Amino acid sequence: MMTEEVDRPPVSAAQDAKPDDAAHERRTEAGAGRRAEDSAGARASREGADHLDVIREELENDRRTEANVAEGRPIIRLEDVHLAFDLPVLDGVSLEVRERETLMVAGESGTGKSTILKLILRLLVPESGSVCVFDQEVQDLTFKEALDLRRRIGMVFQNSALFDSLSVFENVAYPLRERNDHLSEEDIRDAVHQRLEFVDLNPAQVDDQLPSQLSGGMKKRVGVARAIITDPEVVLYDEPTAGLDPLTIGKFNDLVRKLQRELGVTSVLVTHDIRTGFRVASRVNLLREGRIVFDGTPEEMVAADDPYIKRFLG
Amino acid sequence: MAGFAANVEERVRGMSTGVLEYFILAGRALRFAVTPPFYWRDTIVQMDRIGVGSLPIIVLTGLFTGMVLALQSSVELKQFGAEIYIGNLVGASMVRELGPVLCALMVAGRAGSGIAAEIGSMRVTEQIDALQSFGTDPIRKLVTPRIIAGLVVLPLLTMVVDTVGIMGGLLIAVFRVGITPDIFLQGVLNTLAQAGFVGFFPKDFISGLVKPLAFGGIITLTACYYGLNTKGGTEGVGAAATSSVVTCSVLILAVDYFLTQLMLVVLSPG
Numbered sequence: 001m002m003t004e005e006v007d008r009p010p011v012s013a014a015q016d017a018k019p020d021d022a023a024h025e026r027r028t029e030a031g032a033g034r035r036a037e038d039s040a041g042a043r044a045s046r047e048g049a050d051h052l053d054v055i056r057e058e059l060e061n062d063r064r065t066e067a068n069v070a071e072g073r074p075i076i077r078l079e080d081v082h083l084a085f086d087l088p089v090l091d092g093v094s095l096e097v098r099e100r101e102t103l104m105v106a107g108e109s110g111t112g113k114s115t116i117l118k119l120i121l122r123l124l125v126p127e128s129g130s131v132c133v134f135d136q137e138v139q140d141l142t143f144k145e146a147l148d149l150r151r152r153i154g155m156v157f158q159n160s161a162l163f164d165s166l167s168v169f170e171n172v173a174y175p176l177r178e179r180n181d182h183l184s185e186e187d188i189r190d191a192v193h194q195r196l197e198f199v200d201l202n203p204a205q206v207d208d209q210l211p212s213q214l215s216g217g218m219k220k221r222v223g224v225a226r227a228i229i230t231d232p233e234v235v236l237y238d239e240p241t242a243g244l245d246p247l248t249i250g251k252f253n254d255l256v257r258k259l260q261r262e263l264g265v266t267s268v269l270v271t272h273d274i275r276t277g278f279r280v281a282s283r284v285n286l287l288r289e290g291r292i293v294f295d296g297t298p299e300e301m302v303a304a305d306d307p308y309i310k311r312f313l314g
Numbered sequence: 315m316a317g318f319a320a321n322v323e324e325r326v327r328g329m330s331t332g333v334l335e336y337f338i339l340a341g342r343a344l345r346f347a348v349t350p351p352f353y354w355r356d357t358i359v360q361m362d363r364i365g366v367g368s369l370p371i372i373v374l375t376g377l378f379t380g381m382v383l384a385l386q387s388s389v390e391l392k393q394f395g396a397e398i399y400i401g402n403l404v405g406a407s408m409v410r411e412l413g414p415v416l417c418a419l420m421v422a423g424r425a426g427s428g429i430a431a432e433i434g435s436m437r438v439t440e441q442i443d444a445l446q447s448f449g450t451d452p453i454r455k456l457v458t459p460r461i462i463a464g465l466v467v468l469p470l471l472t473m474v475v476d477t478v479g480i481m482g483g484l485l486i487a488v489f490r491v492g493i494t495p496d497i498f499l500q501g502v503l504n505t506l507a508q509a510g511f512v513g514f515f516p517k518d519f520i521s522g523l524v525k526p527l528a529f530g531g532i533i534t535l536t537a538c539y540y541g542l543n544t545k546g547g548t549e550g551v552g553a554a555a556t557s558s559v560v561t562c563s564v565l566i567l568a569v570d571y572f573l574t575q576l577m578l579v580v581l582s583p584g
Contacts, residue, residue, distance in 0.1 A: 121447055147449040154447075161444040164435075175448040180351065 072099025075234065075266060076120055081129035089115050090126070091290035097234075102260055102267040104277035104298075106312070107287030113270040114158070116287075117236045120268065121153060122146045134233075151179060154227030154265075158239040160219040162211035162226070169207040172196065172226045179230060195225040199255055217248035224255060228263065235259065237269045241276045249276055256280045274313060278302075286312065336539050339453065343461050343535065346454040353459050360463035364425040364534075368471060375420050376475035379412055380404055380482030388491045397491050401501025404483035409506060409522045413476040415570050418529035421468065422562035426537040429460055430558035433541025434551040442542070457538040461531060468530030469523045476522065512581070521577040528573060529566050536562045 076097035083090040089112040097103045105113050118124040119131050122138040131138045133149060141149060162171045172192045176183060183191075193203040199221040211219060220240060227235055237256070241249045257280055259265055271277050277284065278298040286294035286301070286309060294301060294309055301309060387403045433456055436442050442452045480502055487498045506516040540558040544550045 118443070121443075123443055123446055143451075147451070150447050151449045155444070157440045157444055159439055161440040163441055163444070178448050178450050 072101065072266075075099050075134055076268070077130070077132040078116065078119065079130040079132075081119065081126045081131060083112070083115060083119070083124065083126050088290055090119075092129070093287070093290065093292055094129075095285050095292055095295070097266060097268055100260075100264055100266055101283060102256075102269060102281045104269045104271065104281030104284045105287055106272060106274065106277055106284055108272060108312070111287045112290050113272075113287055114238050117155065117238055117268065117270055120234075120236060121150055121155060151175075151230060152233050154230065154232035154235040156220070156223045156227045156235065156237045156240050158242055160211070160223040162214075162219060162222055164211055166210075167207065168196075168201075168209050168211070168214070168222050169203075171211065171222060172229055175226060175230045191229060192225075195229050196222075198228070198258075199225045200251070201225070216243055217245075217251065220244065220248075220252055221255065224259070228259065228265070231263075232265065234266045234268070237267065237271070239271055239273075240269070241271065241273050249273070252276075253279045335543075336535070339457065339539055339542070340531075340535050342453050343457040343538075346451070346458040347462055351454070353455055356455065357459040357462050360460050361467050363428070364421065364460075364463050365467035365471060368421050368424050368467075369474070371420055371424055372417055372471050372475055373478050375416050376408075376413070376478035377482040379416055379475075380408060380479030380484075381486050383407055383412070383479070384483035384486035385490065388486070392491075397487075397493055398497050399501055400483065400487045400491060400493065401498035402505040403501075404487075404498075405480055405502030406505045406518070408476050408479040408483070409518050411570070411574075413479060414472050414522055414525040414529065415566060417472045417475040418468065418526060418533060418566045419563055421464075421471065421529075422533045422537075422566065423559055426533045426562050427555040427559050429534060429537035430541040430544075431551050431555040433538055434544030434554040435548075437542060437544045438547050438550060452542070457535070457542075460534040460538055464530035464534035465527055466530075468526040468533070472522065472526040509581070517577075517581040521574075521581060524577065525570060525573050528569055532565050532569060533562050536565065 074096045076095075078093055078095050081090050081093045082088070093112070093116065095103070095105070095116075105116055107113050115124060119126060119138070120133055122131075122133075122141060125131075125139045134152065136145070136149065138146070138149065162168075163174065166174065169189075169192055172195060173188050176188050176191060192207075196203045196206065201218065201221050206214070206218070206222070211222070214222065240256070241252055244252065253276055256267070256269070260267065260280070267280075269277055269281055281298060284294065284296060284298055284301050285292050288308065294304065294306065296304070302313065304310075383404050384400050387400055388397055391397050391399055391403075433442075436456075442456075445452050445455060484495060484498050487493050488495055506518050509517040511517065512520055537558045540554040540561070544554040546553075
C-alpha cells in the first residue's frame with residue numbers, strides 16, 4: 001500500500017530544495033548548546049549537536065562532491081522496473097548511473113536496494129520495465145552473454161561473501177582464474193599482491209589466511225580487492241559498512257574514494273548509512289516502498305523540504 | 315473448504331515445480347559434465363570428501379552388518395543343522411541389498427547432509443551470488459563436480475562395504491559358530507555364481523554396482539538441489555540438510571526396489 005508521499009513523483013532537488021527553517025532552528029539551538037558547553041570541551045558539544053547539522057557540516061567541510069559530479073554518458077539505466085516476490089519489491093523504479101559517477105541508493109531496510117544491484121548484474125530479471133547496462137538490455141541476454149556482462153562489473157557484497165574454503169590469495173585471484181586469460185601464475189600473483197596493497201593489506205601477512213581468520217574490516221578490504229582484480233568498469237557496493245566500527249568505516253570510505261580517484265570506476269553504493277554514502281557519493285537516489293522518491297546531490301538532499309527525507313536523515 | 319482446496323492446489327503445484335526443477339538441475343549438471351570448462355580439481359576434492367571421508371563410517375557399518383547377519387542367521391540355520399550355509403546367506407544379502415543400500419544411506423547421512431549444508435550456507439552468505447558475479451555458473455562449479463564424484467565413489471565404497479561385511483560374517487562364522495573359513499567363503503562364491511555371469515563378472519556383482527551408481531547420483535543431486543534452494547539464514551541451512559537426508563533416504567529405498575525389479579528382468583538367467 002503506497003502512501004501519499006510515495007505516490008508523488010520524485011522530489012526534484014532543483015525545485016524543492018529550499019531553506020529548512022526547522023532544521024535551522026534546531027541548528028541554532030544546537031549552536032547555543034555548544035556555546036554553553038564550551039567549557040566542557042568541543043567534543044561534548046559536538047555530541048549534543050543535531051544529527052542533520054553534523055551531516056551538513058561534514059558536507060561543507062568536504063568539497064569533493066562537486067568535483068565528483070559526473071557529466072559522462074549513462075551506462076546503467078533502469079526504466080519503470082517492477083519486481084515482486086511474495087510482495088511487491090520494486091514498483092516502477094527508474095534510475096540512471098553515469099560514467100565515472102558514484103550513485104548512492106539509500107532507503108530503509110527491505111525497500112529493494114540490494115535487488116537493484118542484483119538486477120544490474122542480471123542475477124534477477126524484472127517482471128516489467130527495462131534494465132540497460134552498457135547499452136545492453138539485460139533481460140534479453142543469453143546466459144553466456146550475462147556471464148560476459150558480469151565480468152565487466154565488480155561487486156562488494158554486504159558480508160564480503162568471501163569463499164570460506166579458499167585462502168585470501170585464492171579468493172582475490174578467483175575472478176582472474178575464471179576469466180581464463182591464460183595468465184601465468186606469476187602474473188596472477190603480481191596482480192593479487194598489487195590489489196591487496198591497494199586496499200592497504202600486507203600480502204605477506206594475509207595471503208595464506210582463511211576468511212575466518214580475518215576481522216570484519218579486513219574481510220571488506222579483501223572483498224574490494226577481489227572486486228577490482230579484473231579492472232571492472234563498474235563497482236557495486238551492497239551495504240559495505242554494515243557491522244563495521246566508526247574507525248573502520250572511515251578507512252573504508254577513504255578506500256572507496258581512492259578507487260574513484262585513482263581508477264576512475266563508476267560506482268553504485270547501496271546503503272542506509274547516510275554519513276558513509278554522503279562522503280563518497282556524487283548523487284543520491286532515495287528508495288521508499290519500491291519507488292525512487294528523491295534524486296539529487298547529497299547537498300540537495302540535506303536541503304530538501306520533504307518530511308520523509310527529513311525523517312530519513314534523522 | 316475452498317481455502318483447503320486452494321491450499322492443496324498450491325502445495326501440489328509447488329511440489330510439481332520442485333520435481334521439474336530437480337530434473338532441470340540434473341540435466342544441466344550432466345550436460346556440464348561433458349562440456350568445458352571442467353572443474354577437475356573440485357571433482358577430486360569432492361571424491362576425497364565423499365569417498366575417503368566416508369570410509370571409516372562405511373567400514374564400521376559393513377563390519378557390524380556382516381557380523382550381525384551371520385549371528386542372527388546362525389540361530390535360525392542351527393535349528394535345521396544348516397550352519398554351513400551362513401556364507402551363502404551373508405554373501406547374497408551383502409552383495410545384493412545390504413551393501414549398496416546401507417552404504418548409500420550412510421553416505422547420504424554423512425556426505426549428503428554436508429553438501430546440502432555447505433551449498434546452503436554459500437547461498438545464504440551470498441557466496442553463490444559472488445560466483446555468478448564473477449561469471450561462474452554455480453551448477454558447473456558446485457553441482458557437476460559433486461555428481462561426478464558421487465557416481466565414481468559410491469560403487470567403490472559399496473565394494474568396500476560388501477568385502478568388509480563378508481569378512482565380518484566370516485569372523486562370526488569361524489569364532490562363534492565354528493565353521494571353517496573355506497566353507498564360509500565357498501558358500502559366498504556359490505551364491506554369487508548361482509545367479510550366473512556376464513563375461514567374467516557375476517550378475518549379482520553387476521547388480522550390486524549398478525545400484526550404487528544410481529544412489530551416488532541421487533544423493534549428490536538431491537543434496538545440491540536442497541542446498542541451492544536454501545532460504546532463511548542459518549535456520550534454512552539446517553532445514554536444507556535435514557530435508558536432503560530424508561529425501562535421499564526415501565529415494566534410495568524406493569529406487570532400490572525398482573532397480574531390483576529391473577535387474578531381475580534384465581539379468582534373469584536364460
